Amino acid sequence: MEKTIEASLHEDYTHPIRDVLWGHIYMTEKLHALTVTPAFMRLGRILQLGPVYLVYPGATHTRASHSIGVYHLGRRLLQNLAERGASAWLSPEGVKSFLAACLLHDLGHFPYTHSLKELPLLSHERLTGSIILKEPVKSITAASGADPAFTAAIIDKEIDGNDDELLFYRKLLSGALDPDKLDYLNRDARYCGVPYGAQDVDFILSRLLPDKERGTNIDSRLIPNVEAVLFSKYLMYRTVYWHHQVRAATAMIKKALINGLESGKIKGEELYNLDDTGLFAILSEKTGGALAESVREGRIFATAAEIPHDQANLAALGKISSRALMEEQLAERMGKEGLKIDAQDIIIDIPEPVSFETGLYVEDEGRSFGESSSAFKTETVNAFIKTLYTVRIFIEQKYRESLKTFPQICDIFKQAVK
Secondary structure (H helix, E strand, C coil), rough: CCHHHHHHCCCCCEEEEEEECCEEEEECCHHHHHHCCHHHHHCCCCCCCHHHHCCCCCCCCEEEEEEHHHHHHHHHHHHHHHCCHHHHHHHHHHHHHHHHHHHCCCCCCCHHHHHHHCCCCCCCCCCCCCHHCCCCCCHHHCCCCCCHHHHHHHCCCCCCCHHHHHHHHHHHCCCCCCHHHHHHHHHHHHHCCCCCCCCCCCHHHHHHHHCCCCCCEHHHHHHHHHHHHHHHHHHHHHHHHHHHHHHHHHHHHHHHHHHHHHHHHCCCCHHCCHHHHHHHHHHHHHHCHHHHHHHCCCCCCEEEEEEEEECCCHHHHHHHHHHHHHHHHHHHHHCCCCCCCCCCEEEECCCCCCCCCCCCCCCCEEHCCCCCCCCCCCCHHHHHHHHHHHEEEEEHHHHHHHHHCCCHHHEEEEEEEC
């Protein structure tokens, strides 16, 4: 069996792909066939970081290049784990299915992903699973040596499955040191030109220990690397992913989509399988596209106020509909203060939940990472979250000069949410 597992991870990987980040990446010819399907080619037309290029012009890499990078790291990870004993519970078909899942994990991803996260749509994981189970991806996945149903189940956790090997692969693909995170932190940092995301991937992969139930464990020598990943993630959110202009652009797209969905001009199913161009096209056709066009032209709403999360009534703003109502009330209260502004030109933005938990187990210390000798205790993680979670009010640029003091807007907002 071990020789068969070895063969499934090492033989026939002769098709080279040149990657900016990882150099030469090798696939089998049959795996490579998946990258030229229409479903995968769409990922080449979706920017990995959406509007981040407005702030960091180099951030024009795509979900296709990221997906190939995840496949590469997933293969390296599985090779190392198999050599350390994981081959005892791996099957050749399961290995090929995991590699296919790494490569295809974003097939159902939306463009401008954070713009659609709160909307009443199917998850991108569910969409990915359904694409894998349809032709032509289904047959090409099977031809690569993978089981399409098993591949879909690795990605879409809503698909029932209690198979130990399946659960193991799910842990590998979505964990503290998963190939997805290790690729996007490094890749996003490289293309944005910032140093924060760079990780010592070679050392991390060389030190991970296989665990049938948890996916991977670590020893204490990897604690600094886990800390680096957590801190890098924090810095990337603070400086890149949640940069105030990026959040403004994302919020503008989200508001345009909400308006389209609530008015009935856009149907939810019309938002599936779009690329960046398709998203802007449907917004232009169905809603007039003023907000979307402003984003495309770089005319981003200005930040009128920033309110720490502990000073804002988040419970009153948790739902999109609540925020829309609050925007109307805010415009009305501003009008009473002599600051005339249309509710459509105000956006209240609240960051979506983000986790800094690891779930890792430190073998030589016999305890979880959170209880280990790491400096990253619960209070540290909570401090990260507190710093990141800033409620912002964005306004159309034409009102910028009339709104002279941030404290005034903050006071009006706080009164409105009481």
